[in-house]
Amino acid sequence: MTEATQRKAQGELRLVELERRYDDFVAVNGIELDVPPGSFFALLGPSGCGKTTTLRMIAGLEEPSGGRIFLGTEDITNTRAHQRRVNTVFQSYALFPHLNILDNVGFGLRQLKVADWKTKAMQALELVKLADRAKQKPRQLSGGMQQRVALARAIVNEPEVLLLDEPLGALDLKLRREMQIELKRIQQEVGITFIHVTHDQEEAMTMADTVAVMRAGNIEQLGAPAELYDKPATAFVANFLGQSNLLPIEVTSITGERATVSSHGTSLVVEAAAIPSEAPDGLRLGIRPEKLRLVEATDTTWTNKLSGEVSDASFTGVSTTYLVRMPWGQELTVTQPNDGTARAELGDQVTIAWDPHHAFMIGVD
Amino acid sequence: MTEATQRKAQGELRLVELERRYDDFVAVNGIELDVPPGSFFALLGPSGCGKTTTLRMIAGLEEPSGGRIFLGTEDITNTRAHQRRVNTVFQSYALFPHLNILDNVGFGLRQLKVADWKTKAMQALELVKLADRAKQKPRQLSGGMQQRVALARAIVNEPEVLLLDEPLGALDLKLRREMQIELKRIQQEVGITFIHVTHDQEEAMTMADTVAVMRAGNIEQLGAPAELYDKPATAFVANFLGQSNLLPIEVTSITGERATVSSHGTSLVVEAAAIPSEAPDGLRLGIRPEKLRLVEATDTTWTNKLSGEVSDASFTGVSTTYLVRMPWGQELTVTQPNDGTARAELGDQVTIAWDPHHAFMIGVD
Amino acid sequence: MALVVPVGRASRKRPARKRGTFTPLLLLAPAMLWLTIFFVIPTFSLASQSLQTGDIDNGFTLTWHFQTYADALSRYWPQFLRSLVFAGSATLITLLVGYPLAWFIAHRSGPFKTMLLVLVIAPFFTNFLIRTLAWITILTDNGPVTGFFRATGLINVLRWLGLVGNDTLLYSPFAVIAGLAYNFLPFMVLPLYTSLERMDMRLLDAAGDLYANGWQTFWKVIWPLSLPGVVSGTLLTFIPAAGDFINSKLLGNTQTTMIGQVIDAQFLRVLDYPMAAALSFILMATIIVMVGLYVRAAGTEELV
Amino acid sequence: GSPGKAPTSSAGASKTPLSAPDLSDTEKVVNWSNWQAYMDVAGGKHPTLDAFAKATGIKVKYNEDYNDNDEFFAKVRPLLESGKDTGRDVWCSTDWMVARLIRLGYVQPLDKANIPNATNLADSLTNVEFDPGRSFSLPWQSGFAGIGFNPKSTGGKTVTTMDQLLHDPALKGKVTLLTEMRDSVGLVLIEQGVSLATVTADQFAAAIQVIADAKNAGQIKGFTGNDYTKPLASGDTAACVAWTGDVVQLRLDNPSLGFTLPDKGFTLWSDNFVIPAMAQHKKNAEKLINYYYDPAVMAQVEAYVNYVAPVKGTKEALTKSDPTMANNDLIFPSDATLARAQVFRGLTAEEETSFTRQFQALVTG
Amino acid sequence: MRWLRKNLIVIIGLLVMAYILIPNIVVVVFSFNKPAGHYNYEWSQFSLDAWLDPCGAPGMCDALGLSLWIGIASATISTIMGTMAAFALGRYRFIGRSFTNLLVFFPMATPEVVMGASLLTLFISMGLESGQTTILIAHILFTVSFVITTVKARVASLDPALEQAAADLYATPAQTFWKVTFPLVAPGIGAGALLAFALSFDDYIVTNFNAGATTLTFPMFVWGASQRGTPVQINVIGTVMFLGAVAIVGIAQAIGARRRKVDA
């Protein structure tokens, strides 16, 4: 991998006020982003929020309606796609139907005049476990295989920046995990900057250094995975990254590190530091389902407790998820690991509890 | 939904020795399958195992090389696609590029001469949250949106059998969960038979009545989700559906309900009933990572305990996953819920334990 | 015979049902019936005519006189060769100018697409003779076009290439080839447009992303994917151009006679029907063989 | 002849023309095929034709579909050969074509009783070698072939002889001859002092050689049909063999154009009325011919077409309305001019084939 | 520079378009000429005479009408037949497919004189009288190959998944064709139909052989007229046809655009 070392990310990727409109529809609304060289950056967001559009602008395939793109110190906004050391795994694969798999994967290498492109392409195909399909045409492969070819075709070039648009979406869990590990390994070994769009939150969480959550063309929150998960800044992020139970609250008193709030008449304890200073109105308390415990009603080790009736229970391998209906009608989701502890039944009256430092607070959006 | 009631699944879908070859490559290798009417059937399997091919044969889009397909008492093997009351959500979407979204969704209804096709199509679009895009063309939508259109286009017809080929793969988790609920609701309300290909195991587990695991053109195991999960019949299924730790064992003694086995010199207790009768050689004991607990070395409440060193720990929102290296080099995966219990650190010496009834046993494949 | 033309991915994934085997026959029936009755049958009588001897006063009789073919070849091989060279050059030119135009219409013309397509055909709405006469007006010795060629010295290049005899453009191989290219351009543009129009633009993105510049993207992606259009366009241009005689007659000189002119003269003026028939057969056979080789070389069968 | 006579497969077997029962008395129509723009026009109508219809009640279906002698012959020959009606009652063929038609028995003798005006036929045209006594044909229009030149391109020179045309270096590469063999070769023969009435095969071959030499020397740029006019007018052609009627027309636009009738003589041609075999309205056709042999009528035609009228008294009739035209020597040639005009003799079948072959070898070589 | 690169193809496209249309411009210009004689070659003086009397050349408008009708009829029929055949050839594999392909090329490779003459002989032996029918038959014969070849290129590159999706959504083969295949292949069919019309409308040689005594087509008229000088009206017709086509397309698009707007 001699070229690779010369080729590895030299500078950070910087998007400045990047904007893209289709007629009067704003797909990407002036986003600002700094992606340090060699980092693994995950882009999350709901369907249609502008992830693909953003990647395409970085790749040079879509002309921004406004804003600039920098790679290192260089302004690449007007650089053409083929001159950017950026490769993309396309959401729609975009494999060349007239070329066989090997030629598809070797396409970029041949453009770069890499002498032993065949060996390298075969290596990449082995990586995605498709070496035996090298001579077939894309249409002879299954959906997941095509996706892997698209992946191989992009990574084999070891560009400065690799854009991955749901590169593992069509793979089964097992293969996906293996590919994740491979991707991470390549990223660390070669030092490529990865920008990874995924709908698999676990993927984003485990793989990325930084996660950005997009919403309707804007970046809603950006940070380390655990930070985003534990302290989401908005209800959107809280609900987008995993599930959250949100309780409307009013702060009743703050004493030192602790604060007392009330929700639907129940008094709850929270960490004072978690109360956002700027938005004191319409405050909501958030708590992840897996941070909720089903406890005995009499258990006094928990400061925060609520009681309700189990209105649904579903078994999902690792854990069981309950819906617990509160007296005021709201249903809270509770996830209990199937670790051998007793399971609740539909209709049971249960008490749920949580530790104050697991709760987060958000204002109205 | 008047037509719907007439249209709902009348008979079971039966595949008999269904086979499909491409030249000398066998994509589907004589599978046998009975899908009762109105059931939710999930088809799982690794990339390229023949799922799409199977669905295409059921839909009538691919001619079987051998075998027959029955719907109720009727042999539909030679019935043409448009005469089968079967609809498909295509893995590649296959939206009509020349029609707008509404016309795409209304296509089937208009074929069926449904008078108020527009209303129904709009309802389906509302279901997938794309009502505001009705007048746009497919290429103006994002990947996830296109997938939702494909979904709406199929379900709006309320066919006897609905074939879903990874219909939610391009959607973010939140939307995916919502769509899952909608799909399940429709399936139960209208009584359609669903055959659902998915790579999301949780999806398969929570939604399906029956799950079939395919492997290289064959059906490896078939059963209720919990059954497959808890008692996988083969190592392949065990590893494909979630992770498993497999320990080679030898049965040392059987006393009543309990049996004693030994693995790498450690004596372990298992349920005697779990030992497969037919394959006593090369037995392996399987245990899911989330069924393993990190316990105090001194804890005597657990009968089965192993000790090792934490070689990796990764935080994944709901839980933390540890790799624990056994003295004989094998690494076991342990998933601990982040329920506030103490976390182990890299390099820690830990003891893992499990309840005998959580273990399953498989022979060699 | 390798006269197979691109078969899409259709072939494999399409369910070929029992009844399906009749579908192509039913679809083909009208056109093939038409061709058989009105083309194959006359062709047989033409074949017999090529082996007859006689004249119009005494009638023609079938004498299996194969010598006519030998005579035809030995006497008129230069015209044959010239026809192929002229038609080939014209086809090349139409391809070179037609391709950008087809691309422009298919992808860059916005709402004017249909309009431009009709405009491509528009010359046919004025008669071919009027059109060719208009070309004569344009290429006239003292006109601006000739002036331009003279001023830029291009005329010397053409003369060096043997495409013009002196310092005029008219009545030269150049004029004939230009005329052929002009007249058959729509035959190239329309099929090209047809196959370029449905090109998946995402593939171009992918090529650009993989370091292919515009030119490389063209050669490695656009061109191979447009081959079905290129093949049919070149066929529709080359085949009729090889048999054309209007252009060489009106725009050429005594050194540019093409085989179409010879056949025309033998048939209409000399009234040597066997010779005319034999020449036609040789022309048809030559073209068919060349087309066969060409289609095989283009390998469109293997595409997509 | 009898209409029921079986068509013979070999042409020429029947030298007596077939005739059909004459429907003239019941159907008051006559079908006339003629050359384009060979008839007076006013206000989109043909006044003389209308007048004829008014006077006789016979409607003339006037078709301008006689574009070329050879093409027309090729079109009607199969019909005539198989003894079928051509759908035409009369048409106008050039002298040599008339000779061929008579030879092949494809035209019927004229019934002069129906054409009393035939006596108005110009004296020079009464006794032609190919139709002694004019029993099959009567001229419609005549003209001369001479030498046309454009002083702009000849460098101001006039071209007076065929010798100059074929050898003057000033004209090199800017000369065209006509594809009409009898005019092109005829002029050369006359130049060589050969009488066209007695031309022998050797003399013909010698003339062909002269032209071939000129062609090979690059003097002749092409052989043309009527399309010689445009290049002559624009100067792309410096000098050429040309027909009188055309030159008269061209000179209206471009008075500087020169036209020479060589001193040694020139060719005279006529397009002649003939009535084809199996014509349905022979008598009506003869009435039509008779009508146009009225000098007053012919004068009307002549004012428009500008050829040489074959009808005595036309000049006098025209003098009243258009004296300039009446004094044009090319339209109403003086007796002195006419004395120099020659008509190519009728050829035997063998001669015709041989001569044509030689000439066409020159044209298409 | 950037602008140039992006629009280079547009510039080249427009230049080629100009190349195609230059002769038409000459034709248009000369439609306003008032030649002193019959020949409309030299610019003499501006005049609207021909425009005010477009049918002033006797028989020309009839010939034009005939040519238009034959062009439309033969283009329609050969487009239908050709499209069907193109589907068969572009999509199915069957015995004799190569031979059929060959048969399609043959008529294009046949010199027109020969084709015209042999057809005439055939018609005579069939007892068919020369006229509109024979012209129509001949035109269909030589245009159908062009349609087949043009449409086939498009059919070959059609994505079968879309047709399968239609079949899956209860569309019978016929409905699939009309609702999915046809719209997607339409540009090819349209191009084929345009070619067929153009070929038919402009053919002289084959037509001349097979035209009856009273069926004079526009090219026959023009060819004949050129023997004695071309009336200015021919240029007027050329211009009108040219502008007419542009106008029809323009109007159709304007209506389409308005309908879309109303719909939306």
Ligand SMILES: Nc1ncnc2c1ncn2[C@@H]1O[C@H](COP(=O)(O)OP(=O)(O)OP(=O)(O)O)[C@@H](O)[C@H]1O
């Ligand atoms: N047209 C074809 N020609 C040759 N082989 C084919 C063709 N279509 C599918 N196959 C092969 O058949 C096998 C099964 O393909 P299929 O599409 O059914 O897989 P799948 O289970 O849907 O996989 P995925 O999850 O990746 O979509 C694959 O190995 C594929 O390569």
Ligand SMILES: Nc1ncnc2c1ncn2[C@@H]1O[C@H](COP(=O)(O)OP(=O)(O)OP(=O)(O)O)[C@@H](O)[C@H]1O
């Ligand atoms: N060519 C286009 N014309 C009009 N609108 C477009 C076009 N391409 C994208 N859009 C719109 O831009 C928005 C963002 O699209 P984009 O493809 O970036 O979404 P995404 O975040 O990638 O979504 P997904 O997760 O579903 O792939 C969408 O609302 C889409 O409808």
Ligand SMILES: [Mg+2]
């Ligand atoms: Mg996307």
Ligand SMILES: [Mg+2]
């Ligand atoms: Mg699949």
